[in-house]
Amino acid sequence: MLYLLLLLPLLPALYALRERTPARLASLSLGAAWFSLALGLLAQNQASGPLRLDGVGLFYLLLTDFIFGLVALYARAYFQESQDQEAWRFFAAGNLFLFAMHGAFLAHNLGLLWIFVEGSTLASALLVYHKGGARALEATWKYLMLGSVGIALGLIGVILVYALLGGTTLDWQEAREWARTASAAQLGLAFAFLLVGFGTKVGLFPLHAWLPDAHSEAPSPASALLSGTLLNVAFYALLRYTALLGSAGLFEKAALLLQSFGLISLLAAGLFLFAQKDFKRLLAYSSMEHMGLAVYALGLGLPWLAMLHTLFHSLLKTAAFLGAGNLLLAYRSKLIARVGGVYQAWPAGAWVFLLALLGLAGLPPFGLFFAEFQALLASAPWAMGLYLLGLVSAFAGLLWPLSQMIYGPGTLPHRPQGQSLVLVPGVLLAVGLFLGLLPPVELVKTWAEVLAWTR
Amino acid sequence: MVGRKSLDALIRLYALQNVLLGLLAFVLAEGELHFILAGLGLLLIKGVLIPLYLFRLLERLGISHEVESYLSIPLSLLLGGLLAGVGFWVGRSFVLEGARLPEAVPVAIGLILLGMLFMVSRKKAVTQVLGFLALENGVFLLALAETHGLPLFIEIGVALDAFAAVVLAGVLIFRIKETFQHIDTARMRELKG
Numbered sequence: 001m002l003y004l005l006l007l008l009p010l011l012p013a014l015y016a017l018r019e020r021t022p023a024r025l026a027s028l029s030l031g032a033a034w035f036s037l038a039l040g041l042l043a044q045n046q047a048s049g050p051l052r053l054d055g056v057g058l059f060y061l062l063l064t065d066f067i068f069g070l071v072a073l074y075a076r077a078y079f080q081e082s083q084d085q086e087a088w089r090f091f092a093a094g095n096l097f098l099f100a101m102h103g104a105f106l107a108h109n110l111g112l113l114w115i116f117v118e119g120s121t122l123a124s125a126l127l128v129y130h131k132g133g134a135r136a137l138e139a140t141w142k143y144l145m146l147g148s149v150g151i152a153l154g155l156i157g158v159i160l161v162y163a164l165l166g167g168t169t170l171d172w173q174e175a176r177e178w179a180r181t182a183s184a185a186q187l188g189l190a191f192a193f194l195l196v197g198f199g200t201k202v203g204l205f206p207l208h209a210w211l212p213d214a215h216s217e218a219p220s221p222a223s224a225l226l227s228g229t230l231l232n233v234a235f236y237a238l239l240r241y242t243a244l245l246g247s248a249g250l251f252e253k254a255a256l257l258l259q260s261f262g263l264i265s266l267l268a269a270g271l272f273l274f275a276q277k278d279f280k281r282l283l284a285y286s287s288m289e290h291m292g293l294a295v296y297a298l299g300l301g302l303p304w305l306a307m308l309h310t311l312f313h314s315l316l317k318t319a320a321f322l323g324a325g326n327l328l329l330a331y332r333s334k335l336i337a338r339v340g341g342v343y344q345a346w347p348a349g350a351w352v353f354l355l356a357l358l359g360l361a362g363l364p365p366f367g368l369f370f371a372e373f374q375a376l377l378a379s380a381p382w383a384m385g386l387y388l389l390g391l392v393s394a395f396a397g398l399l400w401p402l403s404q405m406i407y408g409p410g411t412l413p414h415r416p417q418g419q420s421l422v423l424v425p426g427v428l429l430a431v432g433l434f435l436g437l438l439p440p441v442e443l444v445k446t447w448a449e450v451l452a453w454t455r
Numbered sequence: 456m457v458g459r460k461s462l463d464a465l466i467r468l469y470a471l472q473n474v475l476l477g478l479l480a481f482v483l484a485e486g487e488l489h490f491i492l493a494g495l496g497l498l499l500i501k502g503v504l505i506p507l508y509l510f511r512l513l514e515r516l517g518i519s520h521e522v523e524s525y526l527s528i529p530l531s532l533l534l535g536g537l538l539a540g541v542g543f544w545v546g547r548s549f550v551l552e553g554a555r556l557p558e559a560v561p562v563a564i565g566l567i568l569l570g571m572l573f574m575v576s577r578k579k580a581v582t583q584v585l586g587f588l589a590l591e592n593g594v595f596l597l598a599l600a601e602t603h604g605l606p607l608f609i610e611i612g613v614a615l616d617a618f619a620a621v622v623l624a625g626v627l628i629f630r631i632k633e634t635f636q637h638i639d640t641a642r643m644r645e646l647k648g
Contacts, residue, residue, distance in 0.1 A: 050608075111609030118616045122623055129627070134634050138643045141580065141627055148587055148620055149574065155594050155613065156567070163551045163601035170606065186551055213646045 001043045002051040005061075006102050008036050013095035016088045025091040026076035033069035033098065037062055050171075052108035055447030056307070060236050061105040063311060064229045067318050068098055070424050071228075074322050075221035077418035081329050086131050090222060093126035097225065104233050110170045110240070114151070114158050117237055121147040121201065124230050127222040128214045139210075139217035146210040147201060154197020154237075160190035161244070172240055176453075179248035187245065188253045194241050195257055201234035203288045204261050204295065205268035212272075215284035216334065220325025223280060227287045228318035232310050235294060239306070239451060242298055246453030255299045262296025263383060265289070266390035273397025278334045279327065282401060283320050286360050289394045290317070290368070296387070297375045304448040305374055308439065312367035315432035316359040319425040323353035326425075327405070329416040336401045340410020349416075350406050352425040357402045359432060361395045367436030462520040465585055466509050472592055473502035480599060483555065490603075493610045497595070500614045505588065505621055512625045513581065516632055523578040523639070531576065538568040551601055559600035566593030580628045580638040584621060591617050 012028040019025065040061045043053050053061070072094070079087035100123050103116035125147070129140040162170055164182040169175060179187070200207040215223045238258075245254045269289035276282040290313040297306040326349050331339050342350040359366030372391060379387055480494035513520060524531060542565025549564060550557045570590030574583050595613075598605050605613070631638050 109609070111605055112612065115609065115612035115616055118613075118620075122616070122619050125623060132630055132634070134643075135645050137627065137631055137634055138646055141631065141640065141643070142646075144620070144624060144627065145574070145583060145587065149571070149590065152587070152590055152594055156597060159594070159598045159601060159605065160549075160551070162598075162605060163554065166553065167602035170609065183552065189549070217646070 001039065002046055002048050002053060002106055005036055005039050005043060005053075006051065006106055007099070008032050008039070009095045009098035009102060011095075013092050013099065016092035016095065020088040022076050022079055022087040022091070025088060026072045029072035029091055029095055030069040032095070033065045033072065036102065037065040037069075040065065047108070050109040050112050051106045053106055054108075054450045056236070056239060056303075056450055057105040059307060059311075059444065059447045060232055061102065063314055064098070064101050064105070064232070067228045067314060067428075068094070068225065070428060071221050071224050071318065071322070073420050074224075074325075074424040077420040078219075078221055078325055078329070081416045081418055081421070084131070084219075089130055090127065090219065093123055094222070094225060097123035097127060097230075099123075101229060101233055104236065108172050110158055110161065110172055110175065112170075113237055113240070114155060117154075117198070117201070117233055118148075118151050120230060120233055121151060124222075124226060127225065128218040130219050130222065136217045139213040143210040143214045146207075150197050150200025150207060152197070153193055153200075157190045157193030157197055157241075160186065160193065161241075164190065172244070176244055176247040179244055182248060184248070184250055184253075187248055187250060191241060191245055191250075191254055192257065195238065195261065198234040198237045198241075199261060199295075202231055202238065202291045202295065203265070204292065205265040205288065208265070208268075208288050211288060212281045212284040215287065215321075216278055216280040220280075220321055220328060223283075224318045224321035224325070227283070227321055228314040231287060231291050232314060235291065235306075235310060238295070239298065239303055243303070243451040243453055246301075246451075251301060251453065255301060258295050258299030259383065262292045262294075262299055263386050263390065265292025266296065266394070267386065270390045270393030270397060273394060276401070277336055279336050279339065279401065279405065280321070280324055280334050282336070282398065283317065283324060286320075286394065286398055287313075287317055289390070290360070292390075293372065293375065297371070300375060300378045302375075302378060303451045304441070304445045305371060305378075307448055308441070308444050309368070309371040309375075311444075312371055312432060312436065313360075315428050315435070316356050316366065316368065319352060319428040319432065320356035320360060322421075322425040322428070323349070323356050326416055326421050327353065329421075330412055330414055332413070336405060338410075339405040340408040342412060343406050345412030346415050348422045352422055352429060354402065354406055355429050356425065357398055359429070359436075361398045362391060365436050366432060367439055370436060370439050462513060462522055462579075462581060462585075463510070465522065465582070466506050466513075469509075469585060469588060470502055470506040472589075473506075474498065476592060476596060476599075477502055479596075480604070483599060483604070489607050493604055493607055496611055496614060500618055501588075501592075505618060508621065508625060509581070509584075512628065516581075516628065516638070518579075518632070518638060522582055524576055525578065525641070526576050531572075534572060534576075535569055538572055539565040542566070542568050549597075549601075554601050555603060556600040559596055563593045563597035563600055566590070566596060569593075578639050578641045580624075580631060580640050583640065584624045584628075588617070588621070
């Protein structure tokens with residue numbers, strides 16, 4: 001069953017090579033993704049070979065499949081509206097990407113996890129490239145080079161961990177049992193490499209250079225996948241390795257690194273937000289901010305809170321990128337200055353973008369407020385001030401351009417048609433709002449139990 | 456590698472490096488099937504397939520086969536020497552207890568650093584790919600030196616990932632040539648901030 005779950009996304013990916021009607025590809029992608037969702041629920045705690053589906057893997061598998069299905073639905077309307085004949089490229093690369101994601105969440109072997117994370121980089125480079133053009137090429141090249149070097153450094157970490165375990169096992173569970181026998185200093189060194197390697201893909205400052213370019217040049221449904229799902233997979237690897245360090249009794253060492261990287265990314269992203277002229281880059285820097293917050297929450301020793309943060313961020317950021325896609329369809333420009341007066345001309349389009357950004361800025365009742373508040377309560381006094389400073393600066397940096405775009409002067413040149421353009425982000429927002437009002441804390445805590453370590 | 460001006464020589468050097476690495480894997484194998492297979496896979500993918508692909512790429516691109524650098528050759532050599540020294544210095548603290556081939560660890564770290572230098576200091580997109588491949592070889596050598604080599608199916612997965620990355624990079628380089636009429640990454644700077 002786990003192998004079926006792993007290989008399922010390859011079906012639409014292969015189908016896209018022959019059949020190029022977006023309508024069929026979209027239905028098939030949606031079907032495959034949501035069928036995997038049901039399969040995943042049934043297959044919890046199953047194991048076969050190097051694959052195993054535990055709580056954390058299941059959590060991210062469900063989140064990814066849910067988002068992917070909705071994005072496929074949106075993509076159909078989006079590519080139709082933009083009269084893009086090459087929509088099949090998105091579905092082919094997207095499903096290949098989903099295959100790599102499934103592999104990463106199912107892999108219980110740390111080496112296999114690495115292979116699938118690298119695979120997801122390669123598949124998503126195709127997503128960014130899409131139809132090409134000078135800017136897309138530059139973004140893809142940068143992404144491929146930085147991503148590959150980053151992940152190669154991560155591989156050094158994997159090798160060191162393997163060597164420290166005496167070259168016996170790469171199975172995560174066994175590795176955790178053996179971890180106490182490893183030398184503390186050298187395990188710390190391995191973790192530093194892993195943090196830099198996977199941190200490049202999470203988008204931590206100063207390793208984030210690829211992130212805004214790739215997010216802004218990719219077609220909007222692809223940007224939504226990058227931000228809503230791709231960043232999570234690297235973060236998921238960090239979750240596993242932090243738990244490994246935790247069971248070696250070295251959490252304090254990891255905590256300092258995670259907290260400082262998280263806070264620095266938060267503060268840097270908060271500053272970068274103010275310099276942005278392009279609204280998709282704005283959203284990209286907001287992703288950097290939230291991934292920094294999630295890494296910080298992990299550094300507090302609260303994996304469940306970090307998972308909850310990525311859950312809320314994925315739902316809202318996907319909605320935001322899809323909403324931004326709508327604006328791009330309407331104004332044919334990514335410049336904040338060119339967009340204005342959306343609210344008068346297209347209330348529905350304005351509402352989804354507005355609500356998604358309000359949620360991302362951390363306003364209640366959206367879930368990010370809850371997650372950020374919990375993290376603040378658990379913070380050390382020295383970190384609290386920095387944390388608040390970062391939040392406030394990101395809040396202002398995000399909402400000032402937003403008010404310009406929604407209420408500022410300007411006219412809507414063209415109103416996009418297609419129900420799913422508003423419906424899909426609407427559904428994501430509704431789910432985000434519901435989960436924000438009733439945060440599934442207990443459920444996520446149960447799923448996060450496999451990560452628990454004793455201090 | 457850092458001193459060479461011709462791309463063809465670099466690719467041949469890379470192929471040679473892989474043949475040597477493959478032989479090392481054989482020597483370390485001591486008759487164990489796992490290592491012999493890993494060595495064979497390595498020879499095939501990195502010693503033959505990737506170099507052939509790179510030669511074909513160069514031929515079809517129709518560009519000069521000269522390595523263009525931000526740094527002069529003497530400066531490159533000096534920096535390369537320095538980095539190799541740093542590699543040897545730092546590398547000693549990377550030697551783990553029970554390493555199979557402790558002498559090779561500093562060499563691996565040095566190779567990783569040199570690959571990075573190559574990636575940041577050369578202008579052509581093709582040379583950046585070569586830098587990445589050198590870095591990757593350093594990582595492979597590290598795995599051989601520290602452990603008994605990663606498990607076979609992981610090793611093969613890693614090599615396939617590297618191969619896919621190189622093919623993807625090759626396709627991108629073609630598109631870059633078509634779009635910009637050059638493959639000078641220094642002149643690709645539309646995206647900022």
